[in-house]
Amino acid sequence: MPAATPTAAADHGRRREAIAEALLADIFDGRLQAGQHLVTQELAERYGVSHTPIREALIQVSAMGLVDVVPNRGATVRSVGPRDVRDVCQVRRALECEAVRSACGRIDLKELSELATGFRKLLDAPARGAARLMARGRDLDTRLHDVIRSSCGNLFLAQELARLALLFRAFRDLSYRHVSARDDYRRVSVEAREHLAIAEALLEGDAREAARAMSDHIRSGMKYWSRALPELPAARDLSPEGPTTVRRRTRSSLP
Structure with a gap:
């Protein structure tokens, strides 16, 4: 064969x-x-x-x-249940904060600038067309976390994050469906602001601030994912x- x-x-x-x-x-x-x-x-x-x-x-x-x-x-x-969400986010925080510290200074500045611009546009976008904004936010979220993972310089860390990425994004997409059902799109702008803080810290070459912004982002997501998870x-x-x-x-x- x-x-x-x-x-x-x-x-x-x-x-x-x-x-x-x-x-x-x-x-x-x-x-x-x-x-x-x-x-x-x-x-x-x-x-x-x-x-x-x-x-x-x-x-x-x-x-x-x-x-x-x-x-x-x-x-x-x-x-x-919510306990599983907390456990997943605890692991995610450890891995992603280490990845963003290691990736600082390794990521192409042009790509980071493009991502930062995309997050700023999300923050400035009008409330209408929420579904389109959510799709754009989802794409930018994926790109930022992927470029951090691929630039961390640690093959084993990158592979573990890649293995778990599908789970992280399933929780994210669940929370987005929760947003749509409630017709409350504030989470989109909150996430854009959190992602922008990560991108700006990376642009400034501040690994400590980038890790702090990543930790804050994951803690915020944990609370929202727990509320979105149905019984x-x-x-x-x-x-x-x-x-x-x-x-x-x-x-x-x-x-």
Whole structure:
């Protein structure tokens, strides 16, 4: 059998990531519920894919602590509550603060300036078009955290942050859906201000201030993520509301 080409391997990885992202969204939104047994065939039909990427995505989500996988017995959704959010954010704060300290002075100043300008525009933007602003804020958030991770100079730290990025962004996107449901978009400007503080500290070459701004940002996010997390009900059959759509990703849309 010929070896998989780099393009085929990349496509396979993007498909697995998209399914893992959809699984996390369905868990956090309560469509896949605490204690629910996950059947590979049902999930394959749910997301419109084959069994292999489903199994791989379940292993990925299991490594984040959201699903228990038992050999020969399948997978079960774990209960997720505010304590889990606090634990995740404690780990995130340790990793991201170290990453931003190490990345200070390593990141291209032009890229940092572009990010800072983007955050300032979010702060100055009118309230109308909130959905577009949220999408822009999401993109800038991803770019800032990704460039810090890739510039930290520590391969193992970067790999661990990359492994957990999907979980962090699932919590973020949950909070954004919470914002939309409440029609209260103040969180978008709060996050823009927090991100701007990080970018400006990096532009000034102040590693200590960058780490402090990162810590403040993650503490703020922890409080908001906890409020957005619903009380997950007891297990039942797959929700009639339907699953989260598996987003087909291009290379440019990877987090």
